Amino acid sequence: MPFDLPKPTEWAVPLFIILILAELFYGWKKGRIRYEGKDTFTSMFMGLGSTITGAITATFIIITSYWVWENFRIFDFGYSWPVFVLAFFLDDFAYYWIHRFGHRMRWMWAAHVVHHSSQHYNLSTALRQTWTGQLTPGIFFRWPIFILGIDPAIVFFCAGLNLIYQFWIHTEAIDTCPKWFESIMNTPSHHRVHHANNPRYLDANYAGVFIIWDKIFGTFIPETKQDPCNYGLVTDLDTFNPLRVAFHEWVGITRDINSAKNWRHKFLYIFAPPGWTPDGSRMTSDMIRAAWLKRQEQK
């Protein structure tokens, strides 16, 4: 890598541990937050595994990213501090779309589902990360930033900062932030909605740092006290085994492809939203929300 920058997520590990300890004691004292031993272990172990798989595949990602930047860039933005600000903003925009596709395309969901697989919502959940993100097309969403002319090292540095920002929003300890902050930034309240499996909240609030992307693209849903968030998947996992957590959706896709009757169905099992089936025997988030809306109207 021509421009050597520190890896923010590795530097932040001691901070993560201190904040989890703080939340554990706060939750224990106040009774507002719950942890569960095995759930905590699985979440944090998934985080460690994610770091290791990320390190294993880093060389390939770096080489391809620099190949794009060196061969196709339109401008050369250099390395001044405004470039870091611009890169942070553009990377957050790319993150919004990676994340949105991570929920709406089953191939990318197979990796991202891991992060949503805990029924708890606390700081350890933030570390429950995928081991297989590199097997998805997520990296392509950052290519336009390289083509624009920003050094991939700066983009990856900003992506690390983005992940660090997202750590603190995985908590129930903070109710809401000041109104101006809630209107611009992603906050614990907005992100609780994102992790909730209540029909009202499904597939909303994909933002990383700036919640404005959800407001611009129509995916923002505010948290409401009348419908407290329940966390997890629409079909929760019945395991704490990290291997099963990491690969369950990949196994599901493989089984579905093997049993598909034609190539169109095979294609849609990979690219359609999670829950899609040819006969509608499972439910996508859109179907769940539509059924919920219908029940609301009937009340």
Added chain:
Amino acid sequence: MDWVQVTSSLGAIIFLAYLASKMFPNQKPFTKDDILKEYQRYNPGIIVTNILLSQTNDTALLQLESKAKSLGIVTQRGDKLVCRTILFSHAVNWQFSGDRLLLTHDDFTQPSVAFKFSASEMQQAKESINSFERDVLPEGKVHAV
């Protein structure tokens, strides 16, 4: 990322998980009300007619209104409940052994579920499963999602 970072991270993970398990022990046994509430939250259109709660308090078999077509399964995972509805799409095997009932099915994160019932509850469970089997597949293989 080197081995020192990996091993020290692993140590911190084990320490924090141990602390969490001591500070937030899973002491509260689940009741039929808890199970009903949670199952209906995930399956709002399905009417539960009976709940057979395992004597171990960590699994339950739910009889549903359309008993020939589906059965509910609720299991305890840590301090939370996990709900499944068994339909007729893929294979499920039921094994009876005294007061024990073992369900195995094609679910990657829930390959098997064990129940322990009293004699009367076991009888009800058998009736439900037999009815389910007979009505769905006469050859005796129950299929489920």
